[in-house]
Amino acid sequence: MKLYLKEKPRTLALVANDYALIFVCPPPPPLTSREKHKLAKTFSKPKPRCLIEFVPVSSLPLQDFKDITGARSGATSITGFLGLLPLKNHIFLGFVTKKAHAGSINPTQTINVINEVEFLCLDSSQWDHISQYPKDANAPDTSHYPCQAVTKLLSSGSFYYSLQFDITSNYQERGMNTEFKIIADGNDYFRRFMWNRFMVDQLISYRSRLSSTEREIFDASGFLVIITRGFVQTASISDVGNSAGLLTLISKQSCMKQGALYGPHGMDEMGNCAGFVETEVIYHLKEHCFSYVVVQGDYPLIHELASPKTVMGSGGATFPRPPEVVQHAFNSHLDLLQSQYGEIHVLNVSGTSKKTVQQDLSAQYRRSALAFKRTSPIPVSYTDLDLLRRLISKCTSSMLEKRIVDQFDKSIVDFGAFFYDATKEAYIGKQLGVFRINCHDSEKVHLVEHAIAKTVFELALRDLSINVSYSPGSLASSVWRVLEKIWASNAAELYRISTNYMVPSSDGRSAKGAAPQAHKAGIVGTMAKKYLLNPVTDHSLKTRHYFVVEKLLGRLNDQYEVTLHDPIHDYVTSELEKREKLFISRKEIGVFVGSFNVNAAQPEENLSGWLFPESSGFDSGKFDTAADIYALGFQEIVELKPGKMLNTDASNRNFWKKKIQTTLNSQFRDGKKYVLLWDGQLGGILLLLFVKSTRIDRITNIEGRVRKTGFGGMSANKGGVGVSFKFSGTNFCFISSHLAAGLNNVEERHVDYKSLARGLKFSRNKRIKDHDVVMWFGDLNYRILLGSEEVKPMVKQARYGELFEHDQLGLQMTAGESFPYFNEAEIKFAPTYKFDKGTGNYDTSEKGRVPAWCDRIVTLTRNGNELQQLSYNSVPEICFSDHKPIYGGFKAQVKVIDHTVKQELAKQLYEQRRLEVAKTTLDALYFNKQLNELTTLPVSGLPPPSSDSRKWWLEGGMFAKVCLVDGPTDDLVLNPELSINPFDVEGGAEQPPVFISRNEWKEAYVEKGVCL
Structure with a gap:
């Protein structure tokens, strides 16, 4: 990649693979006096903005660039x-100029460490x-250079990237x-590991608007590095099981x-937790791939x-927020882990500590974990580990x-690991x-962490029939080493x-050398005492390094996204x-939607x-004329009892998956x-999406989400499961x-609807209403x-129309309340x-519920x-539940896109557009109004409409202005014969003067009765 x-x-232009990414800043927009006063009053500046283009190099006049x-x-x-990166009211572009190979998770996917x-x-x-001064010379003073500290931070050797995959993901x-797919875009979990997200968020949005071909070039060229x-x-580990393999460890903060x-x-x-790290160990063989993840944090x-004494153990911990707020934040942290991984086993390594502070924290940690466990639809375990110092020193x-x-x-076995079999091209473990x-x-x-990883690694190798004996000198022993x-x-x-983050730069000690020296001395275990020599409050931790990190993350008060x-x-x-x-045609597909409250039965x-x-x-x-998609929703696949809801077993889910798939495929032969x-499952709610094998x-873009609504969003006994796809x-x-259940709980059901409609969000903040087709079903x-x-009696007489006049959902929809x-x-x-x-008898119990x-x-x-x-009906013959399915x-019209035609049309429009705005595009400086006009310029080539500052008839988009050097003094008057239309002049004729002298006016017009 070259920079011009x-x-x-x-103008700055990045050039690679015959394409150029071009940046130019327009000048500040013209402001009214009121806007200027408002900015001056708030001591703020206009938010930074920039023009960007991604074009073939052939359309860029490189001879004008250096x-x-x-x-x-x-x-x-x-x-x-x-x-x-916006800093000090300027916009800076950051580039990786030196890198080194850090690792390869497989032969085609490499990871680089940033060196400069x-x-x-x-x-x-x-x-x-x-930026252009040689480093080996007497460099100029950089103390006032806004990017100096960020440059040093990013060049510290702790930042990594890959051009083959999104390194924030696992x-x-x-x-x-x-x-190449940006996993962190729209994924709250992986987004936390993207350290330059403030610098690239807008660039990611811009990338998404490019064509698929342009995106491939964009990604491969390094125009966007995460x-x-x-x-x-x-x-590299050779000959393990007569196979060569790559063992890689990746930790992301x-x-x-x-x-x-940190700290x-x-x-x-x-x-969001301090010191949160995801560590992944990957073992890649020719025939198999294995991956395992653990997470740690404060x-x-x-x-x-x-105070410092607190860390040393003589003081306790305080909780400055109400218990409800502490629990809510705790729940948010574990909810995120559950949404990504499923089950959680909490290991409190400080659980048996005798220090007061750790006793206080462990006690609250245990209470919060048990409270979360009581409301969680997914199993959660908690263990206080007994790891005393004397035990560590005495044991091999x-x-x-x-x-350990x-x-x-048991959790190690239950959790399993990610496993891929290349010979079968199938995922055999998750x-x-x-x-x-x-x-x-x-x-x-x-x-x-090492004990867990080693155990899982050993189980994985045994599954591959590889000898894992610990005999001295064995190959397996070298693997463990x-x-x-x-x-x-x-x-x-x-x-x-x-x-480096925690030690203040003013204490006279070298933060850079502290870690290696401590590790060399074998006192890594005393890190808490080492780096917390100063009071451990947020205020005291605002060291120079702290502010540099805040600057990189865009958290300073004067930083706004470009x-x-x-x-x-x-x-x-x-x-x-x-x-x-x-380029779009329409095709009909069949969609079958079903819903069934099964009342915890497995029939x-x-x-x-x-x-x-x-x-x-x-x-x-006939398979060819059957529905293309089956979307089936189940409710109460487990009993709605606390013990059942909080310990949801996968067996219920697996039962229905197997039963439905067997039933669907039993109707057809010939391998179809x-x-x-x-x-997806939330408590007793299950959603299954079956598709014809010929339509996969x-x-x-398939992705699912769940949302709890029971007990104000804390319980999974009520809620929704959604899936989005294209x-x-x-x-x-x-x-x-x-x-929500109950005859009179209409308002609660309305609240549940709003909670799902607003809170069930997919990647890039896509909500339910943002889809072309939405089908919502279930036990409403x-x-x-x-x-x-x-x-x-009305049911027996099939007077359904009269009954429906009293139906709560029909009344809600008519009133525009729920499901508008x-x-x-x-x-x-x-x-x-x-x-x-x-x-088939309606409720005959004492409660006598109304049908x-x-x-x-x-x-x-x-x-x-x-x-x-096409149809809407129930199946009264199925009787094992207290509901009927x-x-x-439906017949759905889907868009079938001819990407070849679309790309060719886009290319034609692109080239035509460039010709139309060639005189005014990035070679000119634009104000806000012009930016809007350029995006609405019609293809016909007609110029944009006139504005207060700009007239369409002026060449090249020049700004309209009237120069009154002498001005209309007492000796000058407006020419009465001047037309208000500037084009009301016959071809070749000269435009009459705007002003004439008073004497000329008298001589020419007084006799004609023209008044001044």
């Missing part, structure tokens, strides 16, 4: 673009002498797909917490430590590891849970980073939407009557089948939900506002609730013509 500079207007690649670093090329970076100011040449998340901080190391990132500082109110509690490493692992070996480890003592954390060595290096590096304007791509995108008929009964009803609208006898594409290649060019969203629990003695803008087909079936189990249409299917479409409902058959 043009002075007038000041190659400044490596002007200071001496590098012959730039290896990556870090993004835009450079920043160049985009809107000023004030610091060019610094192997299990991104899978074996070789396509960096993380921590540790990476790879070791979180940068999400507000305030101090014993608990977490913030959003659940106590996930909002707490304070009052193998004895110690066994003693024996306390939670990590279903994670160990969450905390302690101020890095030595203990290191021992526990390599693993231990890498893990020790990882601990030392994480310690070094923390120490807004990127793209006058060409924005316009092309809008024009493609207008011309979508040229042997055949469900073909529900899944293949004669009135579904599909031909159930339905595939379970996705499934049409589905992309079928060809159409976005679908299916939601299975279970809302709306009732009929009549007595049982009135309803039952949603549609529901006419109900022509009997109420589906509540029956005596095993019969109701609790189970419903409602739909929402963007344009109103994407969906045609319902179903709906």
Whole structure:
């Protein structure tokens, strides 16, 4: 990659792979006096903005640019673009100028460590002498250079990136797909490991608007580098099981917490924890790939430590927030881990400490964990580890590891690990849970993590039939030595980073040398005493390094994200939407939606009557004419009792997955089948998405989310499970939900609806309403506002229309309350609730519940013509539950995009657009109004409409102005014959003067009766 500079207007161009990424800053927009007064009053500046273009090099006049690649670093090329950093009212562009190979998780995916970076100011040449001054000469004073400290931080050797994959993610998340995908974009968990997110957020949005071909070039060229901080190391291990392998360890530190990132500082109110690190060990063989993840961090509690003595153990911890706030933050932290990994086993390594502070923290930690466990739909375990110093010193490493692992070996087996079999091209294992480890003592954390990893590693090798004997000199023993060595290096590096952050630069000691010296002396375990020599409050930790990190993360008061304007791509995108008929065709697919509250039963009964009803609208006898998608929602697959809800067993979920798949595929032969594409569970709510095997290649961007609504969002007994995906060019969203029960709880159901509608969010903040087709179904629990003695006779007489006039959901939708803008087909079936189990009789118990249409299917479409409902019915013959299953058959119109035609049209529009704005695009300086006009310039070539500052008839978009040098003095008057239309002059004629002298006026016009 090369960097080019043009002075007038000041423009920077990154060039690689025959494409150029161009940046130029417009001058500050013209402000009214009121706006100027407001800015002056608040001591603020206009927010930074920048024009950006991604164009072929052939359209860039490089002869007008100067190659400044490596002007200071001496590098012959730039290896990556870090993004835009606004500082001191200027915009700086960051580049990786030197890197080194840090590791390879497989032969095609490498990781680089950043050794040197450079920043160049985009809107000023004030610091060019610094960035272009040779380092081996007498460099100029850089004390006032805004990027000096950030440059030093990023060049410290603790930041990593890869051009083949998003390094913030883990192997299990991104899978074996070789396509570059930004996992951290829209994923709250992995976003915490993106250290340059402030610099690249706008660039990521810009990248998403590029065509797929342009994105591939963009990614491969290093025009967007995502960096993380921590540790990476790879070791090659040959002949293990007669196979060569790569052993890699990756640790990623979180940068999400507000305030101090390291040290014993608990977490913030959003659940972001200090010192949070995800460590992943990867073993890659030719035939197999194995990955395992553990996480560590400070106590996930909002707490304070009052003084240095507190850390040394003579004082206690305080909790400055109300218990409800502390618990809420704790829940947020573990909720995030659950959403990513599933089960959690909390390991409190300081659980048996005799120090007062750690006793206080451990006690609160235990209470919070048990409180979370009581409301969690996913299993959570808690263990206080007995790791006394005298025990560590007396035991051999193998004895110690066994003693550690024996306390939670069941979780190790239950969690499993990520496993991929290349010979079968199949995932044969998935990590279903994670160990969450905390302690101020890095030595203990290191021992526990290594013991877990070694145990899991040993189990994995045994599964591969590889000898793991510990005999002296055996090859397996060398594997364990390599693993231990890498893990020790990882601990030392994480310690070094923390120490550099924590030790104030004014204490006269070298933070840089503290970590290696401590590690060399064998006192890594006393890190808490080493780096917490000063009072451990947030205020005292605002060292120089603290502020440098805050600057990089964009947290200073005068830092605002740079807004990127793209006058060409924005316009092309809008024009493609207008011309979508040229490259988009419509195709009909069949969608079967079903919902069933199964009342915790696991029946042997055949469900073909529900899944293949004669009135579904599909031909159930032929695979080719059956529904393409089956979206099935279940409620109460477990009993709604505290003991059952809080210890949800996978067996219930697996039962329904297997039963449905068997039933669907039993109807067809010739190898044609339905595939379970996705499934999600929240407590007793289950959503299964089955797709025809011949349609899987049409589905992309699939992701699921869950949302609890029970007891104000704390319990999973009520809530919803949603899945979002794209079928060809159409976005679908299916939601299975279970809302609040009770005849009179209409308001509670309305609150549940709003909680799901607003809170069920997918990546890039996509909500339910942002999809083309939405299908919401489940036990919505709306009732009929009549007595049982009135309803039952009307049901027998099939007077469903009269009954529906008293249906709560119908009344809510009519009033625009719950489910506004949603549609529901006419109900022509009997109420589906509540029956005596095993019969078709409505409730005959003492409670005598009123029959109701609790189970419903409602739909929402963007344009109103994407969906045609074929059927809406129930299946009264299925009797094992107190509900009856319902179903709906739909024909959905999906967009089929011809990407070849689209790309060719985009190319034509792009080239045409460049010709139309060639005189005014990035070679000019624009004000805000001009930026808006450029994006609305019509393709016909007509100029934009006039504005107060600009007239369309002036060439090149020049600004309109009237120069009154002499001015209309008493001797001059306005020419009465001057037309108000500047073009009301015959061809070739000269425009009359605007002003004439008073004498001329008298001579020419007084006699004609023209008054002044």
